[in-house]
Amino acid sequence: MQGKKLGRFFENYLEKESLFLDKGILQASYMPEEINHRDEQMEQVASILAPVLKSEVPSNLFIYGKTGTGKTLTIKYICEQLKEISEDKKISLEILYLNCKLKKIADTEYRLIAQLARHFGKAIPPTGLPTDEVYNVFFNALDKKKRIILVVLDEIDQLIKKTGDELIYNLTRVNTELKRSKVSIVGVSNDLTFINNLDPRVKSSLSEEEVLFPPYNAIQIQDILKKRSKSAFQPNIVEAGVIEKCAAYAARDHGDARRALELLRVAGELAERKGQKTIMIENLDEAEDKIEKDRVLEIINSQPKQFQVTLYAIILKKSNQKGKIFTGEIYDYYKQVCNEIGLRPLTQRRVSDIIAELDMAGIINGQVLSKGRYGRTREISLSVPESVKPKMISILENALEIERKNDSF
């Protein structure tokens, strides 16, 4: 009985014609044939990196611009081109791309270097080796043969903020130690100000060259969306005004093209799931909601237990109590929750750091403020739409194996 029903469902699913021709085109990982509206930046970056094709070491390069301005895309595109040409012409060139934000992969000096070394087939344990040793392994792997290595560090600001700038200093000194190989660093950052807080030596060596990626304007985003949607969707699927609205949404927060594309894709998925024949403007609002929801839930799920408990405490405290909430209150509540689920509570010091990290992740919003005679604390609020909250709570409760006794809503 059930099986039959399900079977019919799948049949229907297959029969239903998809709105998409190629969904991949709207995904962030998609590499288009050509990149629009970034000609100038493209040219700059290309001309800076071009010397690798003559086996010369290019200057270190620092790329900055807000999210969704095409930094990552452009640098990846150029790297691919360089790689192709270098293979054609038998130039030995290695390009390493690494995103420094990935937790547990490249978010400390040790892990970053280890990751780089692994690129050359070296097995590096997750812990235990001296960092110097890992450097040595890495250097030796590099120096095995004569070549130029291009290290692209995406979201480098996150890493430096956390681990200090010594890392870059060490990487730049590679060139003086290696006999045969030469390394050139490309740093990519969202944070426009971060470079100013660096050690001057590091600063000057990292940003021998700089390229700024300005935000796209609404018209450019529209253009990009149109081009991509043409090959991503079946013809005549996207209703009039949808693309314009989509671009407007994205332009609203600093011309983030990635966001615009995601919005369009998710809107398409939603429309398809609902059995619509076209994508309507309403779908965009739903999509925006869903994207935010997915983003938050994704982060929550990947968070360590202690972070989840902290967040859980924040959410519940927040919904039980009107007005502003502060670190002290949360910590008390947090301890209580820990007791209930039999988890050893961390110190307030640590929880304070965890709160700061949740803030960084964009789930909550914390602001240190002084309440004068009544001390100094962080004022915390949830930076998540109301609609996501119930889902968050149930996920957290699930993850933490909490049984909610009294419904506090």
Add this chain to the structure above:
DNA sequence: CGAGATTCATGTGAAGTATACCTTTAGGCTTAA
């Protein structure tokens, strides 16, 4: 009334600790000559 001094609750930096993991070393056992 206003300029300092005081105060509170917690932020924040530095140093210390526990844990998990790594390599090296030394001993003990086996094996083959």
Add this chain to the structure above:
DNA sequence: AAGCCTAAAGGTATACTTCACATGAATCTCGTA
């Protein structure tokens, strides 16, 4: 004697704790108008 395995020793990164000091505006204190 050489080879191999194992366990202990010595070392590291990371997550967390402990200790101690820094912060900064509301409030208090006290001299002055």
